[in-house]
Amino acid sequence: MSNLLNVSPSPHEHGQETTRKLMTGVIIALIPAFLASVFYFGYGAIIVTATSVISCMLFEYLIQRFIFKKPVTITDGSAVVTGILLAFNLPSNIPVFIIIIGAFVSIAIAKMTFGGLGNNPFNPALVGRVFMLISFPVQMTSWPVPKGFATGYTDAITGATPLAIVKEGLKNGDTIQQLMAQVPGPAQMFLGKMGGSMGEVAAVALLIGLIYLLVKRIITWHIPVSIIGSMAIFTTILWLINPDKNADPMFHILAGGVLLGAIFMATDYVTSPMNPKTMMIYGCGIGILTVVIRVWGAYPEGVSFAILIMNAFVPLMNAFIKPKRFGEVVKNG
Amino acid sequence: MKTFSTGGVHPPENKLTANCSIQYLPLPQSVAIPVSQHIGTPANIVVNKGDSVKTGQVIAESKGFVSAFIHSSVSGKVNKIDTVIDTSGYRQTAVFIDVEGDEWVDTIDRSEEILTDIKLSSEDIIRKCLQSGIVGMGGATFPSHVKLTVPAGKKCDVLIINGVECEPYLTSDHRLMLERGEEVLIGTTILMKALNVSMALMGIENNKPDAIEHLTRLATGFKGITVYPLKVKYPQGAEKQLIKALINREVPSGRLPLDVNTVVHNVGTAFAVYEAVQKNKPLFERVVTITGKSVAKPGNYVVRTGTPVSKLIDAAGGLPEDTGKIVSGGPMMGKAITNTGVPVVKGTSGIILFPKSESERKSPEPCIRCAKCVSACALNLEPYLLMTLSEKGLFEMAGKERITDCMECGSCSYTCPAGRPLLDYIRLGKATVIKMARERVIKN
Numbered sequence: 001m002s003n004l005l006n007v008s009p010s011p012h013e014h015g016q017e018t019t020r021k022l023m024t025g026v027i028i029a030l031i032p033a034f035l036a037s038v039f040y041f042g043y044g045a046i047i048v049t050a051t052s053v054i055s056c057m058l059f060e061y062l063i064q065r066f067i068f069k070k071p072v073t074i075t076d077g078s079a080v081v082t083g084i085l086l087a088f089n090l091p092s093n094i095p096v097f098i099i100i101i102g103a104f105v106s107i108a109i110a111k112m113t114f115g116g117l118g119n120n121p122f123n124p125a126l127v128g129r130v131f132m133l134i135s136f137p138v139q140m141t142s143w144p145v146p147k148g149f150a151t152g153y154t155d156a157i158t159g160a161t162p163l164a165i166v167k168e169g170l171k172n173g174d175t176i177q178q179l180m181a182q183v184p185g186p187a188q189m190f191l192g193k194m195g196g197s198m199g200e201v202a203a204v205a206l207l208i209g210l211i212y213l214l215v216k217r218i219i220t221w222h223i224p225v226s227i228i229g230s231m232a233i234f235t236t237i238l239w240l241i242n243p244d245k246n247a248d249p250m251f252h253i254l255a256g257g258v259l260l261g262a263i264f265m266a267t268d269y270v271t272s273p274m275n276p277k278t279m280m281i282y283g284c285g286i287g288i289l290t291v292v293i294r295v296w297g298a299y300p301e302g303v304s305f306a307i308l309i310m311n312a313f314v315p316l317m318n319a320f321i322k323p324k325r326f327g328e329v330v331k332n333g
Numbered sequence: 334m335k336t337f338s339t340g341g342v343h344p345p346e347n348k349l350t351a352n353c354s355i356q357y358l359p360l361p362q363s364v365a366i367p368v369s370q371h372i373g374t375p376a377n378i379v380v381n382k383g384d385s386v387k388t389g390q391v392i393a394e395s396k397g398f399v400s401a402f403i404h405s406s407v408s409g410k411v412n413k414i415d416t417v418i419d420t421s422g423y424r425q426t427a428v429f430i431d432v433e434g435d436e437w438v439d440t441i442d443r444s445e446e447i448l449t450d451i452k453l454s455s456e457d458i459i460r461k462c463l464q465s466g467i468v469g470m471g472g473a474t475f476p477s478h479v480k481l482t483v484p485a486g487k488k489c490d491v492l493i494i495n496g497v498e499c500e501p502y503l504t505s506d507h508r509l510m511l512e513r514g515e516e517v518l519i520g521t522t523i524l525m526k527a528l529n530v531s532m533a534l535m536g537i538e539n540n541k542p543d544a545i546e547h548l549t550r551l552a553t554g555f556k557g558i559t560v561y562p563l564k565v566k567y568p569q570g571a572e573k574q575l576i577k578a579l580i581n582r583e584v585p586s587g588r589l590p591l592d593v594n595t596v597v598h599n600v601g602t603a604f605a606v607y608e609a610v611q612k613n614k615p616l617f618e619r620v621v622t623i624t625g626k627s628v629a630k631p632g633n634y635v636v637r638t639g640t641p642v643s644k645l646i647d648a649a650g651g652l653p654e655d656t657g658k659i660v661s662g663g664p665m666m667g668k669a670i671t672n673t674g675v676p677v678v679k680g681t682s683g684i685i686l687f688p689k690s691e692s693e694r695k696s697p698e699p700c701i702r703c704a705k706c707v708s709a710c711a712l713n714l715e716p717y718l719l720m721t722l723s724e725k726g727l728f729e730m731a732g733k734e735r736i737t738d739c740m741e742c743g744s745c746s747y748t749c750p751a752g753r754p755l756l757d758y759i760r761l762g763k764a765t766v767i768k769m770a771r772e773r774v775i776k777n
Contacts, residue, residue, distance in 0.1 A: 006658040006692045007422065007671055009757055011743030012685075013344050013501065013664040017705070017750040019698055076698070118699035220708070274704040274715065318718075325735055326339055326573065326712040327586040 023077025025218045029209035030084050036192050036202035040146035044092030044153040045198045051096050053083030055103035063112045078117050082106055085125035088199020093144045093156045098136050102128040122311045123271045126304050143195035161195045162255045167300035175244045189254040200260040210263045219267045222276050226283025227262035234291045261303035271311045275323045285310045336564035337574040340711035342744045350504045350624050353632040355512055364407050364639030365417040365427040370678040371468040372475045373399035384411045389438035389615050392428050401476045402466040406617035406637035409433040420661040420668045441614045448611040451523055458527040465609035466616045470601030472662055474680035480596055481527045487591045489528050494521050494535040496600040497570035500663025503683040505620040506600050508633045510544040518555050520603030523610050533558045534579050538565045568742040572597045574711055586738050625686030627653035636677045642684055643673035657692030660685045665743045698751040706745035712738050716745035716755045723762030732766040739763055
């Protein structure tokens with residue numbers, strides 16, 4: 001019989017969503033932030049992003065092809081997303097060899113040693129970034145002053161980030177009021193005209209990306225909102241207690257990597273929780289830890305560490321915090 | 334507009350036959366009527382090879398409480414009692430009858446007249462349902478007389494009539510509501526009388542505005558029946574989800590609708606009850622949708638039980654060249670059948686012919702933990718976890734994670750971007766957990 005029938009269990013219909021489509025969606029959502037970083041940091045942004053994406057894909061390919069000896073899946077887009085996010089967490093003047101090392105740590109150590117896509121407990125791009133921050137502290141914290149295509153690449157004029165200015169100033173006994181005069185105002189920060197990692201500066205571009213992710217239902221609101229919300233509440237309390245020593249919540253949210261972290265890093269599918277209730281707890285944990293690190297820690301910025309720490313709790317939370325099942329609590333009327 | 338709150342998906346509706354009026358399928362030369370067309374004990378065959386039977390005559394009797402009578406759907410001679418492969422893919426005992434003419438049992442009222450007055454008492458209605466072999470027509474085929482018998486200590490205050498038809502493609506209930514609306518409502522009134530309730534709510538998804546409009550207008554002539562439009566969302570036709578959507582009561586895990594004082598019946602069942610009680614006509618035919626994207630003449634047909642699926646396919650213009658899969662029931666919960674000789678039974682709501690391009694699954698990719706299965710699950714389970722636990726044989730843990738709550742609606746597998754066979758593994762796990770629980774009971 002030439003016309004054999006397929007027999008399989010239900011469902012016989014499948015949705016149109018695929019892993020590659022989801023990853024492509026994330027890449028599209030990252031485009032505004034990429035354009036903003038090119039606008040502020042010029043060629044450096046292009047060189048850093050291209051190096052990072054190409055090396056991430058290459059390492060994934062080499063490992064899948066020659067170590068795993070399994071079908072190569074670099075076209076699923078996950079390595080591209082890791083590459084872009086790693087680049088977005090770097091200053092635009094960082095030398096190429098450091099990026100390649102970072103990409104190796106991200107893909108080879110943080111992702112492939114655990115078995116590849118879907119199995120890594122920590123966000124690969126953040127593992128790479130933190131490795132670089134600890135190994136190359138000077139290169140990782142010299143931030144080019146945004147001057148568009150006049151910024152230059154390795155010869156860029158550098159300055160401090162608003163968070164570093166505040167951290168340093170408070171240590172020297174300055175008040176917040178004095179320090180706020182030295183950093184860009186909220187409007188400039190919203191547009192991204194400040195020193196920082198190339199992808200994190202432009203709040204407006206990141207928020208456009210967030211809207212796209214939400215509209216396309218690639219992520220839900222729970223993680224970004226709980227991170228930003230918990231930070232806003234925590235920093236408001238600190239600010240109300242002592243406005244001379246604590247920056248206002250608006251400054252905390254717009255400065256540094258909060259938006260990039262909340263929208264793109266903490267929402268990484270693989271390393272974030274699986275149900276809304278847990279997502280909120282995870283998000284609040286990130287928000288609170290970030291503020292704790294910024295206010296009391298040694299580093300001026302704490303988003304990367306906060307996300308990695310909360311990543312470590314995800315398996316525990318998934319195991320112990322359960323959604324309320326249908327029909328679990330009898331409630332009528 | 335009402336709907337259930339947790340989970341759900343929106344598969345493409347593909348209701349290709351929504352405007353096709355119900356037609357009668359010509360009688361086949363022979364039928365194979367399985368003695369198990371319902372959940373519960375198979376019926377006991379009471380005819381022998383060579384016997385002459387009339388249309389509507391009992392050929393197998395209900396055995397035990399949860400069982401149903403089976404009637405001959407044709408008149409003719411019993412050719413043999415043998416096995417036939419049914420929708421489940423297994424061989425089942427069936428009565429094979431060669432069709433000769435179409436002579437009905439003379440107690441059946443074959444007139445066109447619609448009878449409104451209900452003469453039977455509650456007990457008599459329930460008995461009539463049993464004798465007429467009425468089972469749930471939505472697909473689950475649970476014997477209706479069991480659902481109508483409210484055990485001591487339980488009460489029912491509202492009847493829910495399921496006109497949701499949330500499965501894509503299927504339109505048999507839709508057409509029935511449009512063309513036999515009055516009978517459906519009389520059937521509903523009969524069910525209300527049997528259950529001794531004064532209120533009935535009928536839920537219909539708003540992709541069937543004509544049915545909603547038609548029945549709302551007709552319902553003004555009936556006491557206590559209200560029609561509710563519902564926002565389209567799969568699996569709204571699932572009993573527990575429909576109860577949640579309509580009256581916001583949550584059936585506890587592992588319990589029945591009666592535990593929240595309600596009973597749900599399908600519109601098809603209401604129609605069958607009308608025919609049984611008012612017309613004395615047992616259940617031996619039903620409306621079946623035959624459809625598919627490459628089907629030449631898709632439509633809705635009244636089909637006698639035991640008719641091979643091939644007859645239905647012939648009526649729809651023959652098997653399309655590109656057919657890759659034949660599904661009995663809806664695309665989300667239906668069963669793929671192995672050959673076209675499978676007989677139509679009481680629970681067959683539709684036959685869908687899928688082209689080759691839509692009949693193969695894509696190969697599964699790694700889980701990226703996107704949690705889309707979690708948000709699709711209408712019971713708020715964690716399908717990714719249940720799959721992993723079943724895959725690794727950790728059935729004790731799967732039981733604790735309430736794998737047995739799963740109603741197998743398929744929303745998780747449908748939504749998974751990595752194309753993982755979530756429901757396949759969950760089914761395996763669920764069956765194993767149920768088996769383990771049974772063995773424990775036996776041991777103790």
